[in-house]
Amino acid sequence: MNSNIKHRDEIEEQYKWNLTTMYQSPEEVEKDLALVKELLAKFMGYQGKLGDQDTLLEALLLQDQMEQLVEKSYTYAHMKLDEDNANTMSLALFDRVRSLYVHYTESTSFFMPELMKLDFATLQSYAADERFKDYRHFIQEIGRNKEHVLSDVEEKILSSFGELAGAPKSIFQTLNNADLKFGEVLSEDGSPVELTHGRYQSLIQSTNREVRKSAYNELYRVYKSFKNTIAQTYINSVKKDCLFARLRKFNSALEASTHADNVDVAVYNNLIDTVHKNIGLLHQYIDFRKQVMGLPEIYMYDLYVPLVTELKKTYPYEEAVKLVLQGLEKLGDKYVSDLRHGLENGWVDIYENKGKTSGAYSTGAYGYHPYILLNYNDTLNDVFTLAHEAGHAMHTFYSHQNQPYRNASYTIFVAEVASTLNESLLMHYLLNKTNDAKEKLYLLNYNLEQVRTTVFRQTMFAEFEKIVHEKVEQGVSLTPDALCEIYYDLNKFYYQGVQMDDEIALEWTRIPHFYNAFYVYKYATGMSAAVALANGILQGGQTELNKYLEFLASGGKDYPINLLKQAGVDMATPQPVEACLHSFQENLQAAAKLV
Template identity: 50%
Template sequence: MNHVPKRSESAPESHWKLEDLFESQAAWDKEFKEAKSLIKKAAEYEGKLADIKQLKACFELEDELSLHVERLYVYANMKHHEDTAEPAFQALSDKSKKLSVETGEALSFITPEVLSLTDEALDAIIADESLAKYRHTLEEMRREKAHILSKNEEALLAQVGNISSAPSTIFNMLNNADLKFPKVKNENGEEVELSHGRYIQFLESKNRDVRREAFQAMYDTYGKLKNTLASTFNANVTKNMFYSKARKFDSALEMSLYSDNIPKEVYTNLVGTIHKYLPLMHRYMELRKKMLGLEELHMYDLFAPLVDEFKMDITYEEAKKTINESLKPLGDDYLKVLNEGFENGWIDVYENEGKRSGAYSWGAFGTHPYVLLNHKDNLNSMFTLAHEMGHALHSYYSDTNQNYRDAQYTIFLAEVASTLNEALLMDYLLDKTTDPKEKMYLLTYYADQFRTTVFRQTMFAEFEKIVHERSEQGDSLTPQELSKIYYDLNVQYYGPGMVIDKDIEMEWARIPHFYNSFYVYKYATGFSAATSFSKQILEEGQPAVERYLGFLKSGGSDFSINILKKAGVDMSTPEPIEQAMSVFEELIGQMEQLTK
């Protein structure tokens, strides 16, 4: 079939079973009505939360209502994602979103009311045995108390909310709607308009002129707007400083880490440890130069393919088999759940007309997780399947071992289980292959993940740290200053074996993540934690597997850093990053052997 099939034309056995969540539209409608009636009930508790019985009843109502809303929301949106053009499910999705907002508003009195209690009253509530199930929630509220302001001040901050999103909104409009890129020549010598989507394709071209021209055109376009972009960037830094001062934090960085209760050392330790291992990155750049046969390696050569595209045709059935084999180190119980997911309607496998693009794992507490894919028969899709099933099994273990309130894990932990599955799959494939070409293809695929996810994201994290600190000290962040800081970091990270082209100094201006400040470090810590886990599992066996399964079962029942620590990965020390770096060093060693 050459065309993308309609949903009705694709095989039902490759669809997920959403009837496990709601058997019919009538069942969804019934639960929607229940949720609506519970929303009205919430107001009965307002003003009564100093009483322990009333507080417990209110929390129970909050749980019941939140779970209804979660189930309704997830189902409606997954139905919508099956075929985004289908109006009935667009309407259902909108209906569930409105319900979610309404619920949030109805329950919004709980936290401020609990926090208005005296410290003594709060401590007594936390210690009360009848509220044991809610202890983590209450401790979290208690922790927030130092940074919650008076009712009037909070109301004022809420009104500032719309203004504070302005830098991000302006950047997105500029970046996605107003920026016009010039035409560049593609590999066939045709003039093609440069765009965000085509940029990476151009950088992956075998033709160096194509790469260079696209690279220069991209940064030249940003350079022409450097004053506007620097003002927008500065406004975002100023916004962060405003909130950190208003909320009584020492710095914008500490405020950003506070919500996940991450000590500042985790951030500074990531940057410091990666600095120690920059010689490995420099060695990889030298190897890249050698493999590409270049006298000088430039910034536009970073995505050039190191080996000819190695065609790996892997059907969905073969992908499942391979993943099954590669995850054997995680033990029988893990494999049992994995195969339950493979065989019993957790996964929506292939693309169909109108289906949401990409891939994700999602679900609602009390029902098994779901995975959306748009599977193609290639290596990338096999890694995507392993990755999303990592998320799905993390959710499954958390949901079956925690109560509703403690089951949800944080973003800080979210990428660990998915990346661990990829690491074990990669280890298995490298171990099994006998073809040097296939081996080199896999090694470069993996080494580039270290380069982009650990080194590059840490460099971004360091840039954010430097510019905020400079701003907090009263320095002005001119476009020239931002470009100099960014350029110098590139020199430091990529090393002497590489020509750091002047154009790269404008790259800070095109990174959307900089408007979600101090977020990118989580990619590097998540990847390092997963690599550390995989190394422990492959070297130690059963004891490490038990610790890892304990991590999966913990959900969000404790602070993220403690959950990882109990499982043998202490992100406040350099050790997990050092373990990840030793894996990177092995990869480079194997690549060097193959190029001799």
């Protein structure tokens, strides 16, 4: 582990994504911004005329053109900023693009209310016209959302608050990625290293208990010093969620969020209930971990250490690419070939640098190949992160290839299926590849950790979000200490058997996903669906694979629950979550036999 994080210009070009496929330079973005403003003037001329079928078609086509330009410029500016959050030129570009986005939403805010006023039967008759075939699902959505769209004036007012509404998330991102400094800790060899988001993931897995404890304590020492600021940022984000939900005539912020995917709130609550009923499995795993580690007491910073301490493997990025491609061979030659081409041709930004956004994600703009941001650090977790983000990227790649613009974007609810299925297939490949008992235990432990962190932990996050939003909706005044208490109590329930410390009560302060309300539950439901689909591909034949590949190519042409049902899994029932937890139990039993 290097003691110093490199600056962006010190990273070799082959390890950076290539954004020139979108724009040769940031200056080119300005041309698209100017074009959007020009097209907007024309688009606003359609106001009051959308009842005419031909005019409506012209408006829809023009809106598609504008939105693709806005999406392209926003995606590019966002990625440029993520390369280095302290780069003032990138920040200025992102601010200009974001301002245009707000101007765009304000200027087009008349569109949906005007469509909502039209007779829905008339719109359906328009949709029967072959020229509207790409807009049929969109028109169906108009009928479903009709009661939640406000008047022209109200929609314009709401749109004008777009930039302010995004302020809590922007403030947290800047604070978390650019301003917070975590100081230095001692690495395993006793040398001081700068603690960063990326390094923390490696240090918390250290076999040296003092190293991981030191990293854990230092990280939360810094977050504690900013507890009040982050609490106010988060509370205002929650208040914004609740306000917008109320204004749009939803019963709760949770209902507003699940409505976007046409998912019943019961799916969210069923996840929490099903995990609660099976929480004993997590407690069994904690007891197993304590036993294997030979510790009289186990703390939160002990949960991430590989149980096979003798098997200390590193995975250079090139090896990770090879393993991922081999692990995904069950998805067919074309899938593997397309992914290999992407990984070798500028899709991925691989290593951490100063100011780079932490974590990992995949993004993309219609008409261009997808991109993947990593902070690769040679761990097994990083290998699986590559497989995960590759799943997102290929889902985007095939959706964009096979769907018109209006139907190309899949919802977040199904997004985690493609990514987690890749992880399941990779795990299956690696377990079958080795006959070494220690390596099998290492991999089984990794798989158990994936379920712990993706199903149990994300469900705990989801429950935290639900409680906090409900308290705001009930008029309860939240404080930093109240948030810490809620989070601490949830940890006591979920992690029975772990010695609770004061630091864990602060974990909510560092979770970026909380600024996208009710997002994280989709990791848990996504993993459950992915395990079911992966088992079908592994145990079935070409039919199961074809259904899955058709799912990847479907984008957002139908509602997510329907798309998953067509692929072979019904998320309206508790069964997929129960099946995933049953798999967790089987792997725990298999691991126990190896120690």
